[in-house]
Amino acid sequence: MRILNFLLLLTLCFSVTLGALAEGLQPVDLKAFVGASPFQNINADYLLPRGRQVIDGTPFQIDGVIFVKGGKAASASTNSRVIPVGRSFEKLHLLVSGQTKSPEGTAVGKIHLLYTDGTEADVELRFGDHIRNWYGPWHKAEPPLGDSNSRVSWIAQFSAAATTDDYLRLFHVILNNPSPDKEVRSFTLKSTGKPTSLMFIAISVGPAKVEPLLDTIHLPKNPFPDLRPRNGDLVRGEGMVKSRDGSPIAGAHVVVSGVRQFEEGYSESSMDAPAVSQESTTDSGGKFVLPPLPDNRFYRLFISADGFASTTYGGMDPKSDPIEIRLNASTNAAATSKFMASAKVVDMDGKPISFAIVEPDGVGDGNGSYWGSGEGFPEQLMTDKNGEVVLSRKDHFEKVRITVHAPNLAPAKVWLDATNQMTTVEMGVGGIIAGRVVKDGQPLAGIRIGVTGSDRNSMHDVGNYYTKTDSNGVFNLTHLPPNTKWWLSGTMSSLKTNGAIQPTMVESGSHGASNNVGDMQVIKGLTLSGTVKTLHGEPLPKSVAIQLGYDLFADYQSAKVDSDGRFRFDGLHKGEADISLSTQGWRFGGNMRSEDFWNPWRLVGLIENDKNDLLLVIEKGNIDYNSNSSNNGQIPSTDMPQNRPIAGAEPSAGPPAIILAGKVVDDKTGLALPVVRITPGRKPPIVSTGTPAPKPLLEQVLEPLKTKTIPWNERPYWQFNRKGSFTNSNFAVEFFPLTSSPILRVEADGYEPIETEPVTVTTSNLVIRSNRARVPMALCFFRTANQHPAPPFFMQCSRNNLV
DSSP states (O other): OHHHHHHHHHHHHHHHHHHHHHHSOEEOOOGGGOBOOHHHHTTOGGGSOOEEEEETTEEEEEOOBEEEOOGGGTTSTTTTOOEEEEEOOSEEEEEEEEESOOOTTOEEEEEEEEETTSOEEEEEEEBTTTBOBSEEESSSOOOOOSOTTEEEEEEEOOHHHHTTTEEEEEEEEEEEOSOTTSOEEEEEEEEOSSSOEEEEEEEEEEOSOOOOOOOSSOOOSSOSSOOOOOOOOEEEEEEEEEETTSOBOTTOEEEEEEEEOTTSOGGGOBSSSTTTTOEEEOOTTSEEEEEEEETTSEEEEEEEETTEEEEEEEEEOTTSOOEEEEEOBOOOHHHHOSOEEEEEEEOTTSOBOTTOEEEEEEEEOSSOEEESOOTTSOSOEEOOTTSEEEEEOSSOOSEEEEEEEOTTSOOEEEEEESSSSEEEEEOOOOEEEEEEEEETTEEOSSOEEEEEESOOOTTTOOOEEEEEOOTTSEEEEEEEOSSEEEEEEEOHHHHGGGOBOOOEEEEEOSTTOEEEEEEEEOBOOEEEEEEEEETTOOOOOTTOEEEEEETTTTEEEEEEOOTTSEEEEEEEOSEEEEEEEOOTTEEEOSOOTTBOSSOTTEEEEEEOSOEEEEEEEEEESOOOTTOSOTTOOOOOGGGSGGGSBOOOSOGGGSSOOEEEEEEEEETTTOOBOSEEEEEEEEEOOOOOOOOOOOOOHHHHHHGGGSOOOOOGGGSOEEOGGGOEEEETTEEEEEEOOOSSEEEEEEEOTTBOOEEOOOOOSOEEEEEEEEOBOOOOEEEEOOBOTTSOBOOOEEEEOOGGGOO
């Protein structure tokens, strides 16, 4: 009897437990709705846990990502998907993150609830309160989330995020159901159209009060963000190297290929730091431990292993948790490709340099040469123990440019031909440029000094190199390519309110030689400020930023535009500068005096004095980087904006504009054309070359029959980016006075295109008469009634008349 009672009690307890579980948090099945996501875009999909998991004490079912696009693409993706639920609940638990920032407190998404009684409700998801960008700042402070029921619950390190000093994160967000007593039939995940896209990883629903479960996924041991003091203490960086499927790789070679400070960008990594070339080899379990490294730096790693494609890891913090690196299986392209180039890297004594970093950054394929990337090649390669390296890709190429880096040696930039011959690349210690930065006779510490190669031709570009002044204002730019001319200056961001340094031409000597340029004076910096307005009077978009840069000495700074449209740049030096807009979905619009003829998406001009009235006009639209034709004409150098003071649309910048206005009509009827397309252009001035020599009589007779060739310096230049459509035939086009004269190209459907003669004064009553397009003349044959061909004759005929 006691046994029977015990069994009954056990059954009752089990039933109660099942009931409690049934009333607990339950994951919603999202498997049918997942798809492509940003995780896949950066090859990080393996990081995302799968299956039934407990995160932050909450059960979730993870089968992928539902990606809801923000911005103008908000109507795409899963916005219209209806996800069934079939139960009532008090709380909605989201495992979610955002992509791209929005202003704090902005509603970026909503969960639209549909109840079984037909009523509906929306629950908002707000940026800054519930979620932020899935790239979280690693070594910078960030304000806490506004909602205490939202928190970071999943963290991962990844190469792509580390390049920008970030880590990956997901948020556990707990939201209230407005009608917890009603059964929810389904819900829909929606974007509000703000810039932030949403990644829904998992959703669970249930009561407000539940006991947290034991986590199956834990947060890292070290803090993220990591704001602990760093004093350069030596720490061993650790990690794992695995194959794409997660199997450990033994014998992988891991080497430090670059070092940078936490606040520096990925491209600023130094290859001269003592830690460069520190290395380790993975054990049988795929684990590596690097030699002790200072904990106040980021370390770029290069990883290689037999049978696998080499890769670069964006930044390891040795004080943080061990990292995981995945390698893809090698395609062995070098063994099968017909398109290869090879090099042997040696020092000045002819000895091979092992484990030198090789970066492809240009390629020639017979149709032209391209710089800035080695498309189709790995981002980085490394020489073997014999100093040799092979570069190959599946697509045809005739030559590839490489930059070779090795510790304590000057980088070497070399073009390699795609041949069977091994090219020898010799590296030396390079030249030194030294000096001191002073202001009012006092040294300035911490100023970032750099050099940019004076020859900006991409074929010969030697790059940019930087260092910082010490406590005595002294700088030493070491291991520079030898016997090279440079522009030397200080960066605007490091000088800040101290002023500016006017770029100076200097030259590096031979290998081992030092050139001391003496004191570089910091002078009063110039100011450029102004206003941004929209072309059609719309409100300014949020987060407008203007970028200013110098081409002579590669340096840029960005200025945010305030709510009144004002912006300001300080610490500028004299010289040619360019101004561009870095706001997605907007571009420069209207007509501005310093619009770059060849790159109309930016302004370019001379900064000579303070200027506080620059007016920049912007319009909605994407930037067209290919708006000019390769067959376009030339503009005299005196008219080129880079040879004139920088100016926008402000009236004070020069003489009043020339406005050509009028209408386009049919030449025969005189009726206005409903729609015309007009491209503004300029006719260069004709330079007199004196009286031409008399031509022979036969040449004079044949002259009218020849096709007239326009000299290259007299061909019209057309501003294709300003091509506009006008209705009711009325048009008005604005020009600024230059030595080249305003002209118009007029087009309309069914009419011959017209190029006007130059007009140099404002004209409001132009009448352009357009002829209808002629039907091509053809030799036509007609058949008589007895099918015999009639005599041929010329006429304007349609295709249907032709035999």
